[in-house]
Amino acid sequence: MNPPTLTASPTPSAAASAEPGFPRHHNEGHGRRLTAAFEALEAFPVLAESRNRVLRLFTQERPPTAEIVAAVESDVALAIATLRLANRVDGRARGRVDSVVKAVSVLSPAAVQALASRARTFDFFERGGIWEGTPERFRLHGVATQRAADRLATELGYEDRDRLMVTALLHDIGKLVLSHAYPGYPRQVHGDAKTPEERIHRERRELGVDHALVGGVLARRWGLPKAIASTIERHHSEDADGEAALVRLADMLAHYGHGDPVSPSEMLSTARLVGIGPAELRSVMYDLPYSSNGNRQRALDPCPLSTRETEVLKRLGQGKVYKQIAHELELSTSTVRTHLHNIYGKLGAVDRAQAVLIATERGWI
Known part of the structure; x- marks a missing residue:
């Protein structure tokens, strides 16, 4: 499917267009700027x-x-x-x-x-080129939003956590487009706008588009799945639901974590849309400074072990000896040894320590 085309939009308002970096005449170079920015992102470092x-x-x-x-x-x-x-x-x-x-x-x-x-x-200490310090600033907010989304996924038991990790990280890619297309972005466009909602409205008024819409177009140009592109495009929509609402809430939480202004009423209403009440939201906000993507192991590959083999290996990882494992699982000691022999073969392990390590790293036990 071809990506949607951005139609020519009004250029920034007279106040903004008087600043360097913005087109001075109606529709002058607006589409060309965005297209050039899309192409420049091919070399984003x-x-x-x-x-x-x-x-x-x-x-x-x-x-x-x-x-x-x-x-x-x-x-x-x-x-x-x-x-x-x-x-x-x-x-x-x-x-x-x-x-x-x-x-x-x-x-x-x-x-x-x-x-x-x-x-x-x-590299932060060897900056230069067209992007200057943009990659590091962008990454900091993307990772903060990703961590907030991960914490929300834990709170909700969200099943599509792996996809959410990507959409949360990439939710603001449209800002990269706008910052390249208009050197005065974001400062000259956002002006004195403080909250994410105020800033998105300024973008629509001054540029005729916003970073969420542009980000969705870019994701489609890159051939990313529709679910990712749609979430990026809708994460600032007032009627956002599902994963888009989750990313919107995670974005607010990331700004909150940075000490930036956020609207309490908007945060509460978005939290309710994804099934999180005020008490749970307070808990998430409290945990944010301590959250980390590495706190939970993830089962990234299909586990080659049977249920019984997994139970044996889990107990072996707890330091239990063959007799204890056999007693708990109502097996003979020789059967436990057979299971362990099979486990080593399936995992390519040479001993129990390596088997436990491999299975733990892959989130199987």
């Missing part, structure tokens, strides 16, 4: 430390999938590159890869390593 962390993982003989996913999920450009490539792979998953977890599975860890190796990078 990876944070150097993000690239280095990914590559360091591959110095291990068996880099943990969970750590590869976490490293990619923490960087905007890496997540975009991984998802775009995975969605171009021929097969049933083409155009349907909506999470980094699925992308790593489709591409293989080696392909992710190659992507990271080729990536152009940005």
Whole structure:
């Protein structure tokens, strides 16, 4: 499906258009600016430390999938590159890869390593080029929103957590477009607007579009799944529901965590839309400074072990000996040994310690 076309929109108001970086005449270069910005984002850089962390993982003989996913999920450009490539792979998953977890599975860890190796990078201490400090500022808010969304997913028992992690990280990609298209963005457009709602209204008034709409168009141009593009496009809509409302609430919580102004009434009403009441919301807000994406293990690959084998290995990881395990599971000691032999073979482990480590890293026990 071709991405929707942005029609020519009114140029910024007279006050804004008098500033450098904004078109001075009606529709003058507006579409060209956005198109050029879309193209410029093809070269949006990876944070150097993000690239280095990914590559360091591959110095291990068996880099943990969970750590590869976490490293990619923490960087905007890496997540975009991984998802775009995975969605171009021929097969049933083409155009349907909506999470980094699925992308790593489709591409293989080696392909992710190659992507990271080729990536152009940005370093806070060696800034330069067209983006200056934008990548780091953008990443900080994206990761903060991602962490808030992760905490909300825990509160709600949200099933599509892996996709939510991506949409939360990328929810503001439209701001990258606007900041490249209009050098005065965001300061000259937002003016004295304080809350996210006030700023989005300023964008619509001054530019004729807003960053959420532009972000949705960009996601479609990149070939990302409709669910991601739609959530990005709608995350500031007053009638947002489902995942879009979750990302909207996570965005507010991220701003709150930064000490930025947010509207209490808007936050409460959005929380109610996703099924979170005031008491639960207060708990989430309290936890935000302590939340981390690494707090919970995620089962990233199908577990090759049977239910009984998993129960045996879990008890082995608790330090129990064969006789204890046999007694608890009502098995003979020889049967426990047989299960462990099968476990080692399925996991490629040489001993119990390695078996427990592999299964723990992959979230199976």
